[in-house]
Amino acid sequence: MSKPVVALVGRPNVGKSTLFNRLAGERLAVVDDVPGTTRDRLVCEAEWTGWVFNIVDTGGIDPTQTGPGHSQQPLSIGSADFIDQIRIQAEIAIRDSDAVLFLVDADAGVTPADYEVAEILRRYQKEVNGELKPPVLLVVNKCENEARRMAALQFYELGLGEPYAISALHGIGTGDLLDALVATFGQRGEEAEDDSVKIAIVGKPNVGKSSLLNRLLGEERAIVSPIAGTTRDAIDTYLTYNDTPVTLIDTAGIRRRGKIDAGVEKYSVLRSLQAIERASVVLLVLDASVGLSAQDAHIAGFILDAWKSAVVVVNKWDAIPKDSFTMSEYTKKIRQELNFMDYVPVLFISALSGQRVEQVLPLALKVEEERLVRMSTSKINQILHQAQDLHAPSRAGQQLKIYYATQVRSDPPTFLVYVNAPKLAHFTYLRFLENRIREEYPFTGTPVRLVLRPRR
Numbered sequence: 017m018s019k020p021v022v023a024l025v026g027r028p029n030v031g032k033s034t035l036f037n038r039l040a041g042e043r044l045a046v047v048d049d050v051p052g053t054t055r056d057r058l059v060c061e062a063e064w065t066g067w068v069f070n071i072v073d074t075g076g077i078d079p080t081q082t083g084p085g086h087s088q089q090p091l092s093i094g095s096a097d098f099i100d101q102i103r104i105q106a107e108i109a110i111r112d113s114d115a116v117l118f119l120v121d122a123d124a125g126v127t128p129a130d131y132e133v134a135e136i137l138r139r140y141q142k143e144v145n146g147e148l149k150p151p152v153l154l155v156v157n158k159c160e161n162e163a164r165r166m167a168a169l170q171f172y173e174l175g176l177g178e179p180y181a182i183s184a185l186h187g188i189g190t191g192d193l194l195d196a197l198v199a200t201f202g203q204r205g206e207e208a209e210d211d212s213v214k215i216a217i218v219g220k221p222n223v224g225k226s227s228l229l230n231r232l233l234g235e236e237r238a239i240v241s242p243i244a245g246t247t248r249d250a251i252d253t254y255l256t257y258n259d260t261p262v263t264l265i266d267t268a269g270i271r272r273r274g275k276i277d278a279g280v281e282k283y284s285v286l287r288s289l290q291a292i293e294r295a296s297v298v299l300l301v302l303d304a305s306v307g308l309s310a311q312d313a314h315i316a317g318f319i320l321d322a323w324k325s326a327v328v329v330v331n332k333w334d335a336i337p338k339d340s341f342t343m344s345e346y347t348k349k350i351r352q353e354l355n356f357m358d359y360v361p362v363l364f365i366s367a368l369s370g371q372r373v374e375q376v377l378p379l380a381l382k383v384e385e386e387r388l389v390r391m392s393t394s395k396i397n398q399i400l401h402q403a404q405d406l407h408a409p410s411r412a413g414q415q416l417k418i419y420y421a422t423q424v425r426s427d428p429p430t431f432l433v434y435v436n437a438p439k440l441a442h443f444t445y446l447r448f449l450e451n452r453i454r455e456e457y458p459f460t461g462t463p464v465r466l467v468l469r470p471r472r
Contacts, residue, residue, distance in 0.1 A: 019061070019293060020069040020201050021112065025137070026119035027129045031157040035119065035184035036060070036073045039194075064194040067201060070289065072113065111140070112290070115200050116152045117193075120171055122164040122181070134174040151200040154179045155193060160186060212254065212261035213384050215377075216295035218319075220311050223303040224331040227367035229253070229266045232377060257377050267291045289318050296387060296427065297325045297380045297461070304332045304346070304364070308353045316354050323428045325383045325462040326360045329376060334366035359454065360461050383461035389429065391457060393422045396431060403452040409445050416440040419471050430465040438468035 024032045040060040062071050118137060120130050141148040156168035159181035168181040180196065182189035217225045233253060253264045267290070292298055298319050302308055319326050328350060336342065347362050354360065363379060365372045397420065404418045414437060421433040431453070435441065450464045 020067070020114035021072060021290065022069055022115045022117060022197065023072045023113040024117050024119060025133060027127070027133065030119040030121040030124075031184045032073055032119050035117070035155070035157065035182075035190075036071055038184050038187060038190060039071050064198050067198040069114075069198075069201070113150050115150050115197060117155050117197070118152050118176065119155045119157050120174075120179075122156045122158045122167050125167070126170055126173060130171075130174060134176055138175065152176055153193065153196060153200075156181045157184050159183055159189065212263045213297065213381060214263045214265060214295040215380050216265040216267070216291035216298045217301060218267055218291050218298055218315055219301035220303070220309070220315075223301045223306075224367045225266055225301050228299070228301060228329065228331060228365070228373070228376070229264060231367050231370055231373045232264065257381070260381060262377070262381075265291045265295055289322075292319055292322050292324055295324060297327065297384050299327050299329050299376065299380065300360075301329045301331050302350075304330045305335045308350055313353060316357055320357055320463060323463050323465060325387045325428070326357065327376070327379055327383060327461055328354070328360055328362045330362065330364045331367050333364040334369050334371060357463075359459065359463070379461075386458070386460045387428055387462045388426045389457060389459065390426050391423050391429075391453075395456065396421045396423060396453070399452050399456050400433065400449060403449055407445075407448065409440050409442060411440055414440065416445075424467075428463050428465055429459055430467065433466060433468050434471045435468050436471065438470055441468050 024036060026032055039062045060071050062069060116137060118133065120126070137152050141150070141152065143149070154171060154174060154176040156171050156179045159165045159168055160183045165181040168179045171179040180189060180193045182193055184190070217229055219225055233255065253266070255262050255264065292315075300312070300316055300319065302312055316326070330346065330350075336346075343364055346364070350362055351358055361379060361383070363372060363375060365376065367373060400418050400421050404416075408416050408418075410416065417436040419434045419436070421431055424430050424432045433449075446466050446468075449466055453459075453464060
């Protein structure tokens with residue numbers, strides 16, 4: 017099952033980031049930053065009573081900030097600009113999340129902005145089997161003492177049910193809140209058996225994801241049948257390509273043409289994250305006319321964090337003035353920007369004209385095959401011992417020794433390596449070992465996971 021997504025919503029200074037950090041800290045190493053990636057902590061993984069879920073911090077909306085027209089006058093609570101901003105953020109939180117935590121401030125009391133957000137959240141909830149989905153939990157923060165916990169009762173007037181009094185800073189009440197939160201996730205059901213290769217098409221809005229999907233479905237060798245989408249605003253399409261069953265997962269763009277909101281733009285990561293978790297191979301679609309942006313690097317980082325295989329698909333290649341060196345120079349730039357995924361193949365296409373689109377599915381299926389490869393134990397040990405002979409890190413007179421290694425799983429390829437002292441192996445040395453393994457077998461487009469354990 018894919019992990020539930022929980023959005024934090026509320027005006028500024030109510031403690032969303034504090035709660036975000038508190039929930040992330042409930043489990044050690046929930047945020048695993050991979051060197052070479054630069055992204056903010058918009059999304060993190062958290063765990064409670066066996067449930068693993070993703071927390072999304074939306075960022076506050078401040079009615080005192082100037083509007084899109086760069087007016088120096090602050091926005092009033094009732095201004096159209098402010099209401100439109102909170103409507104967009106709240107609507108996306110409702111649409112893309114499995115649950116919403118609506119934070120308010122016990123110290124400030126009920127404010128007009130809280131009423132605005134509460135009304136918008138209610139308006140966009142949908143009734144499913146007699147229940148409003150996604151559920152909204154009203155969280156009253158900064159309740160460090162009994163007086164403030166009693167003051168939290170005033171938030172009943174927002175009409176969102178029982179207020180949960182907490183202190184995100186001190187962790188007071190967060191256990192009861194998390195109990196209530198995971199109760200909204202329902203029962204852990206078994207997904208229907210599906211042996212198709214799941215390929216997600218992700219990327220920023222307007223890079224041509226849907227155009228690519230339509231081109232892929234137009235292949236003469238594809239037999240297409242619709243499958244009901246299991247994720248909001250994602251489209252699942254089943255096809256058979258050269259006798260191989262494939263499920264294409266397409267994520268819709270969220271940016272409205274001519275109107276870009278910085279906070280809303282980040283939500284493309286959320287939708288991409290949902291699609292990434294359900295796939296084994298991810299097509300990261302870039303716009304050749306724009307180049308690789310920080311948002312693209314964010315999405316690539318999430319692909320790596322989820323240990324998924326990937327293909328970088330550079331779309332709109334027909335719109336680029338070219339000479340004989342353009343493609344190699346563009347590829348070099350992508351390699352530099354995505355240096356943490358240098359094993360990923362890059363394909364230049366035009367979904368509009370169909371240029372090289374016929375290579376997308378064969379390449380994705382080849383990457384899937386590489387993902388499932390298993391190497392013999394004898395070969396792995398030969399490679400790693402040769403690598404150790406070339407270079408072995410040491411510290412304080414102690415040198416790393418590799419005793420034994422084996423591949424414990426595929427999907428993705430995972431190698432367990434027994435050594436004398438795992439702490440001696442820096443990240444760069446793990447990359448060195450990985451590169452040695454790839455020299456023997458490339459695992460094209462697929463991350464390789466090395467787990468070091470001390471010999472007992």
